[in-house]
Amino acid sequence: MKEYIVSARKYRPMSFDAVVGQSALTTTLKNAVKSGKLAHAYLFCGPRGVGKTTCARIFAKAINCQNPTSDGEACNECESCKAFNEQRSYNIFELDAASNNSVENIKALMEQTRIPPQVGKYKVFIIDEVHMLSTAAFNAFLKTLEEPPAHVIFILATTEKHKILPTIISRCQIYDFERMTVQGIIGQLKMVAEKEGITYEEEALNVIAEKADGGMRDALSVFDQAASFCQGNITYKKVIEDLNVLDTDNYFNIIDLSLENKTADVMVLLNDIINKGFDGGNLISGLAVHVRNVLMAKDEQTIQLLQTGARQAEKYKEQAKKCPANFLYKALKIMNDCDINYRQSGNKRLLVELTLIEISQITQPDDDGAGAGRSPKRLKSLFKRLMSVQLTEAMQVAKAEPPVNRRTAVSSHDGNIHAQQAPQTENSNVNVAPGNNANGGSATPSPTMPRGLKLGKIGKTFDNLRRRSEEPQQIIETATNDNDTGDRQEFTNEQLLTQWTSMCNRMPQQMTGIAARMKNMAPVITSFPDIEVVVDNQILLDDIMKIKGRIRNTLALALKNSAITLNIRLAKPEEIKPILTNKERFDELKRENKAFEKLSEMLKLEIN
The missing domain is CATH 1.20.272.10 (Zinc Finger, Delta Prime; domain 3)
Known part of the structure; x- marks a missing residue:
């Protein structure tokens, strides 16, 4: 049985014209051979599998060729070329710097540079993965690299140029190899497939080329794997199955x-x-x-x-x-x-x-115009509301102190904070978006917000409390603020619940306990704009009544309606319901919504 050789080795280029995707570099190297203008050190750098070591070998053979062609290629007929092709040349040395990276290895290499070549003009030293040399080895290499004997040429190859000492880089001619294009890789794979008698689909070769990520060696390795799996007929379906690639x-x-x-x-x-x-x-x-x-x-x-x-x-x-x-x-x-x-x-x-x-x-489209005969698509607007609430909360929790309006003087009287307006100017009114505090939030006034809302007429809110860092004893306030700003904007139960939750999230740290219990409540509009809140026990009712005024003022500011009245009462026995767990809520939602139940079964959704 004939010995099998992988395609990456079997079809390795033996001339500059056979190198794929590096036409600019190969042309430069051929011109250097034709003109005889050779540098003493070259640095080939680029990603893996793009032809750095291959070009170094071809270049080394062309340098020592006794009868180079007119375009700078090796003749492959002279003794030097034959010796190289048969791997018995004594003028071309390859050193793997990954395993020979010590000072002793470099010193042994320097000893060999003193001996002139027996056949050919130059001794060529190819040092692969040169970035693996130690710092001491680099320093021992510096002097020889800068002024080598006239018959010595160094070719350094690396995939990580940034790891090489700048003093080494400055002594070399640098050639940056490009990553292979998908089209270039596909063309080479077609050539190999034709020579090997393998049939293929172009889509399959495209998958292999993309999988190679710009490396020809990787592409040929994957090609061999796919050819073995497909048994000589490379198809798209078999390739994505073999390589576990998503169709x-x-x-x-x-x-x-x-x-x-x-x-x-x-x-x-x-x-x-x-x-x-x-x-x-x-x-x-x-x-x-x-x-x-x-x-x-x-x-x-x-x-x-x-x-x-x-x-x-x-x-x-x-x-x-x-x-x-x-x-x-x-x-x-x-x-x-x-x-x-x-x-x-x-x-x-x-x-x-x-x-x-x-x-x-x-x-x-938004669901604003959904008619009675259509099923409105609520999902998009739901995401918008959720994102709006999250953004509002994040802006309000931020602790950075906003710029102070120099035209506004703040004074404290009888425990209440009033903003006293300076002479009327275009900046004397402050626009507040829903859910944002008076000074925090966005610095840009909302275009939909009435310009007539003055903070001095709304009274204390939880936003005031966070900004002023008041002490716990200053929180208690039983009286509501009846000042009327003139705002009468309508709002829905859904908006009320959103602002209620947002207010609970903004409450001061010393009120974390009562805020957590308030989140379980669901305020409702009884007769617009009257709001009713039902509390399930007397102790919690007493605590909430102490801050009733501040709750009312916060809601009035957020909902832009200063006519709001707040009624807080104790729940009747029949109104008290048990608190459901997440699993119980999930099951209840499935019972009430058949479409959701079908979707959850299809996606196998579960709540732990």
Whole structure:
């Protein structure tokens, strides 16, 4: 049986013209051989598997060739070329710096440089992975590298140029090798397949080229693996199965479903992908690359940036026609945020699901105009409200003291804080967005907020308390503030509950206990704008009544309605309900909503 040789070794280039993807470098080296203008030291650097050591060997053979061709290639017929091809040349030495990195190894190498070549013009020393030399070895090498004997040429190769001493780099001619393009790798793989008698699909070779990540050696190794698995017929399906690569059709399907706002279908597809063993983070990364390629395919000027085969590029073009540019921009932003937060996330699958849900809702219109005959899509507006609340809370919790308006003087009288207005100017009114405190939050006035709201007329709020860092004994305030600012904006029960929760989150540290219990309450609008809060025990009722005025003022400021009245009463026995656990709430939600029950069964959702 004939000895098997892997493709990376069997089809290793033996001439400059056979090197793939480094035409500029090979042309420079051939010109140096033709003109005889050779440097005493060369540094070849670049990523793995792009031809650094191969070009060093070809260059060393061409330097010592006794009859080089007119274009600078070795003749392969003279004694020097034959000796090199048969691996018996005494003029070309290769040293692996990874295993010979000591001062003694370098000194032994220096001894060999003193002996002139027996055949040919030069002794060529190829030092591979030169960055692995120790600092002492580099220093021992410096003098010889700067002024070597006339018959010595050094060729250094490395994948990590930044680890080499600057004094070494300054003594060499530097050649930076480029990463292989996908098209270049595919062309080389086609040549190897034809010589080996292997049939193939171009999409399969495209997957192999992308998997190689710019390295020809890696591509040939993966090609051998795929050829062995496919038994001489390399197909797309067999390659993705062998290499455990996610089928790109999944990316196309996710984008198509997202454009149609089919969130449930996207979740089912995600579940199938994860069940096949693929990581959610890798899915998001691959989808981001896919969306980037679709974006590049929208313009003829950028389509050349696609690192794919011709057939795959056509598929990108077809999808690019259906995708609005704004959709692609927002999707990339959402996936980039997911990629940043993925490692820190405690529930990685949920993060991936939320990311795909947001992408599938980008093109969905708001549900404001949903008619009675349609089922309104509430999911997008729900996300907007949740994000708005989170942003508001984060801004209010920030401890950085905002700039002080010099035209406003603050005085304290009888325990109440009033803002006394300076002479009327364009800055004398302060705009406050819902849920933001008076001085904190955004420094930019909200365009939808009435400009007539004056803080001096609203009384004490929990925002005042956080800013003024008042002592615990100053918290108690039984009287409500009846000052009327004239604001009468309407609000819903949902908005009331949102601002109630936000207020509990902003309450001072010394009131953490009562704030936690207040979060379990659900204030309701009895007769607009009258608000009723039901408390389940007398002790908690007494505590809340002490700060009733401050609660009322905070809600009035957040909801922009100073006519609010607050009624706090003790719950009747029949109104007291047991507090449900997360599992009980989840089960109750499934009983009340059949669509949610079906989705939870489909995705196998559980609450621990």
